[in-house]
Amino acid sequence: MKVVRFLKDWTLPVSIALGIIIYFVFVEIPALEPVSDWFTPLSRPILPSFMFLILFTVFCKVDFKKLRPVKWQLWVAIQQVVFVLLIVGMILVFHIQG
Structure with missing residues (x-):
């Protein structure tokens, strides 16, 4: 140690x-x-x-050793991915420019 x-x-x-x-x-x-x-x-x-x-x-x-993933973290990650995909999809569909 x-x-x-x-x-x-x-x-x-x-x-x-x-x-x-x-x-x-x-x-x-x-x-x-x-x-x-x-x-x-x-x-x-x-x-x-x-x-x-x-x-x-x-x-x-x-x-x-205490940093084990828990179930709620999976749901948060899934929500983040879904929201990002929705936003990217809206940007592509509506041809939004920065």
Whole structure:
């Protein structure tokens, strides 16, 4: 359990420091610009997910074993999908433009 506590305590500061260091390495070394150009399309879509996962694991105090889906969540998800399909259908039928 000490390893998990250690990881939770130090993930965010280490990630911040590592991000700052890597940023300044790429800013100060012009030869790394092609690497940056290559990584940009790969990192842009996944960066928000990684940031969420880092913050979630650092600050989450929830017991993951208690996070079991329950029946009412299924009904809420079904209602959401139905409403989205209805709205998209209305947009397509009535040719609504933004």
